[in-house]
Amino acid sequence: MIEVHLVEHTPARIVSLPHIAGQALATLKAVDAAPDPYEPELWRLKAGSKVRAVTLDVPGRETMRLRITPKLPIQRLFFLLGYTLDLGGWRDGDVDVAGYDELLPAIAHAVERQTDRALRQGLLQGYRSTDATAFVVRGRVREADQIRRRFGAPLPAEIAYDEFTTDIAENRILRAAVERLLRLPGVPGAVRTRLVHQRARLAEVTPLVRGQPLPGWQPSRLNARYHHALRLAGLVLDNASAEHLPGGVRMNGFLFDMNTVFEDFVCVALREALSAYGGHAALQATNVYLDEAEIIRIRPDLVWYDDSGAALVVADAKYKLGKPHGYPDADLYQMLAYSTSLGLKDGHSVYAKGNAPHAGHLVRHSGIALHQHALDLDVPSSVLIREIHVLAARMVRPRLG
Structure with a gap:
């Protein structure tokens, strides 16, 4: 077994890999992977924003396991995910990760524990x-x-x-998540044993057909004990996959993109905070155009409108400061386009602390101010949500002051 462990957004490592495995990683875009020009089995690997657990089975060669862990503690990652899914019902400590500091063991343990809790009174009917x-x-x-x-x-x-x-959507989703986890290498033995037990409890439930959309379910008082388990199951089914790659390579993996996790959290939390000021917030607004002919569509992460439909605030969430090669300050240019098209004098970019400082820039000949805010993800969840509310007030103040 070849084991490779990387941490998101850290310097590249040189790793000895079979060339076909390196090519598979490059094809998957699991990491930035480039071969050494003189040593074909030395690869330069650099993790970006995607945290994942991947196992590659290479014909005739050793199995390779790649782990990319987030800089954030796993418990905090679960909070960000949970807040986006359920504003009122998921807080720090609600999901037990049993001290696991790796993604796959933590989520497998959490799904098993929440499934056990959901089924403790018997299967829902x-x-x-x-x-x-x-x-x-x-x-x-x-x-x-x-x-x-x-x-x-x-x-x-x-x-x-x-x-x-008992053959209802809720039970079918739980069974599908348990079975998906059991197919993934890297689940700890004790957790795997308990997952097998949960699968047996759900044995009479019809399996989902792979590739078909998940059956719908609605939170209610009747299925309240299933809520946490179902949301975790949805994360597993959305982010775990198996693929056949060129050369007969088989990949089993589990993936979260920290860009998406952070952006979803910030937008949902800001929408909740801005609701106190009336109006409504649109996430991934689709009716915004850069040009008068409405040909060039742009899509801000969040636009807050008043009751008449006039835009009051525009915000974009960026996990990491964008510095594409040959195009510095791209985030600022993007926000300038958003602010100009919406007729706003302020535009707000929100980053994770450590990836961008608090900063403000007044654009020449326009009167538009571009604000860069940084959120500290390491503080307690209650403090983080309070920071979001303070940030929302700062965004609103120039408009309502």
Whole structure:
């Protein structure tokens, strides 16, 4: 087993890898991977914003396991994810990670524990609409199907009925997440044993068909004990995958993009904070154009509008300061475009602390001020949310002052 451990946004490492494994990593864009021009089995690997656990099975060679861990503690990563999914019900400590400091073991443990808690009182039951062909009529006859399939014969009957069963969306999602985790290498043995137990409890539930959309569910009082487990299960099903790559390489992996995690958290938290001032916030606003002809569409992360529909605040969340090669200060140019198109005199970019300082820039001949704010993700969650509310007040003040 070849083990490679990287930390997001840290200097590159030179690692000895089979050339086909290096090529697979480059194809996946799991890391920035480049071969040494003179030593084909030496690769320069650099982790970006994606944290992941990847196992590569290379035909005829050793299995390779790549782990990219976040700079943030795993418990804080779970808080950012959880706040985005559930403003009121997920706080620090709600999800037990048992001291694991790696992504896959932590989420596998958390899913198993939350699934166990959800199922402790037995499997949830609910009504499921079912279509069937039967010689005993129950529910209602599907008349159009009866005529089309049976040419008017009374039996067998094409019927539809509501069945009270455990074979409902909530249980099917939990089973799918447990099975997905069991297919991933790197899940600790003790956690894997407990996941097998949870799978047995869900054995009578119909498996989901891979590639099909997840069945929908709605939070309610009746399924309240399932809420945390279902949201964690959704994270697993959205971010775990298996792929076949060129050369017969098979990849099993689990991925979070810290850019997306941070941007989603900031936008949802700011929307919540700005709600105190009336109006409404649009995330990933789609009706914003740079030109008068409305051909060049731009998409700010957040625009806050008053009740008349006039834009009052524009904000963009960036986990890391953008410095693309040959195009410095790209984030500022982007925010200038947003502010200009919306007719605003202030634009706000929000970064994770350590990736950008607090700064302000007054753009020449325009009167537009571009503000760069930094959030400290290492502070307690209550302090972090309070900082978001202070930031929202600073954004609003020039408009309402």
